[in-house]
Amino acid sequence: MxxxxxxxxxxxxxxxxxxxxxxxxxxxxxxxxxxxxEGSASAAPAAAVVIIVDTSGSMHVPPTKLSSAKAATNAAIDTLREGVRFAVVSGTETARLVYPRPGGMVQANARTRAEAKEAVGTLRAHGGTAIGQWLRLADNLLANHPDALRHAILLTDGQNMHETPRQLARVLRDVTGHFVCDCRGVGTDWQVAELRQIADTLLGTVDIIPEPAGLEADFRAMAERAMGKAxxxxxxxxxxxxxxxxxxxxxxxxxxxxxxxxxxxxxxxxxxxxxxxxxxxxxxxxxxxxxxxxxxxxxxxxxxxxxxxxxxxxxxxxxxxxxxxxxxxxxxTKINPAVAHYTGQAELASAIQEGLEARKAGDVERATAKLGRAVALATESGHEDTAKLLARVVDIEDPVTGTVRLRRAVDTVDEMTLDTRSTVTKRVGRKAES
Structure with a gap:
């Protein structure tokens, strides 16, 4: 057991x-x-996984986007351990069960993996985007396995154009607490805030995959983490x-x-x-x-x-x-180092998000002040990864004081990566990383 x-x-x-x-x-x-x-697949906790792939028309531009998504889905399928229930959903302005047919979920084994990958190979890019519908179908599938560790992996490349924010919020309210959902955005045409809302509500992660070639490794890693839950x-x-x-x-x-x-x-x-x-x-x-x-x-x-x-x-x-x-x-008056550290990390995330919003709005003074404060906080806390991302958005004159100048031209990928990963924190130095 x-x-x-x-x-x-x-x-x-x-x-x-x-x-x-x-x-x-x-x-x-x-x-x-x-x-x-306890060393055997048969002793592992019951699990159920739904892989949701955006197949809207934009996934055809460039063609490598959909082909990479298919390869990534296949990698995730291969990573599922024996006996795990799984299904694959194709998402457009509606949600369609790609595998298995008819409805339901099947246990992972050599035969079902091969059948699922064959079905994934038939996916074509067409139509629009209604993420709430995708989540609703995943919820319906996972609801049949209430005693399992329920997980979804969601990939999209675009904005949720075919349903309103209110409709998406309603779906999120309905499915909250039913399953965990990790979200990934490929390319730069999707909205960070939109995927962050889904991931935060469903207690999952969110990240950007700038190039389609990075999808396969990321999907495999997400599936491995899902299989590691107990x-x-x-x-x-x-x-x-x-x-x-x-x-x-x-x-x-x-x-x-x-x-x-x-x-x-x-x-x-x-x-x-x-x-x-x-x-x-x-x-x-x-x-x-x-x-x-x-x-x-x-x-x-x-x-x-x-x-x-x-x-x-x-x-x-x-x-x-x-x-x-x-x-x-x-x-x-002594401030506990751990409390001080994470208070600073929260301020860092807020400064980045507010600075990027101000930059988009053309408020140069506020954007400079906020992103400069972010540079100082990242430097002070030793958050080197965030400091490197900030250096792609601003020219840093003094990292300690946070003296910066906004760059006139910023790659959209760099801006979205900074925004997406602004909530990733660095553990305080009181103890080693686990």
Missing amino acids: STVPEFRVEVYQNEYLPAGAREVNAIVTVTATGGGT VADVALRLWTPQGATVKFVKQVEPALADLTHRRTESAPRSGDYPTGSWGAESRDYHVCIEVNPANVGDRMLAGRVSMVVPGAEQVLGKGQILAVWTEDEALS
Whole structure:
């Protein structure tokens, strides 16, 4: 049988607050180890995967785009382990089940993989784009496998032209919590905000594939990560004391994701925040709680964090967030390095996105200020990858102070890559990467 990973919950904070202070901040590191297949495919957790391929008319320009998408889909199919349920969906202004026919999903084996790849080979580019319809069909397929780790891989090359933002939002509301969806945009004619909305809502990832040739490796990697998941629908459960208010709960590593408004009440003074599926991995969360101040010298349990599987009420790991009031300024004014680091990472992402928006709007002064601040923050935090992406959009005169000049001509690929990866964070140096 499959085994659930072991979860370790560690809390990093400065628990000392000055007299009268109310705000408690903590970085919660959750590390899952072990679990999974115990060395055999038959022992692996049940999984179901839908691969969604954009086959709208624009996928024919250039022709290598569709041929690369087919090769990438085949690579993902080959990566699925034996017995995993899967299906392939073709997306235009409607959604069509390419394999299997008729509806449903089939288990991966030598025969079904070969049949699926043959069906993928028949795909042709035509029609428009209605991503909500694609997600709706994926949801219908995956709904038949409620006990499986449910995952979708979505590729598009264009904007969602054949349905309104409201229609897409309605579909996202309907399918939220049903499956995880990783999104990829190929080329530069799609909208970053659109795919980010889908990925954030469905607890997946989003990235740009500038050239069709990069699709195959990326699809294979996404499928491998999906196969590495061992437990679905894990939630971060936060208990707070009477009178306390949760200001926010955010994932801050490996990528920024605000979970605050995704809370569902689980018990008095307790709420669950969805974190999706887990394999052997580590993630960081920033929790901010406002409490009623106590007397100097008092110690309070400001919050209790548990990683749980809500349906089974299975507790996987626990940690405590504390508050101690003191008159010692040396204690109360010290900012925890992890909290400071991720606060800066959130500001970095915001500065990049606001700077790029200002640049598009022709507001040179604001764009320069925001992107300059982003350069300074990336330099300060050692986020070298982001610094390199910023250097393709601005000319950097002084990276420490963030003195920059906007480039007159910027490649659309560079601009979209910076925007797409602005929410990817760098783990604070307190511990090695997992």
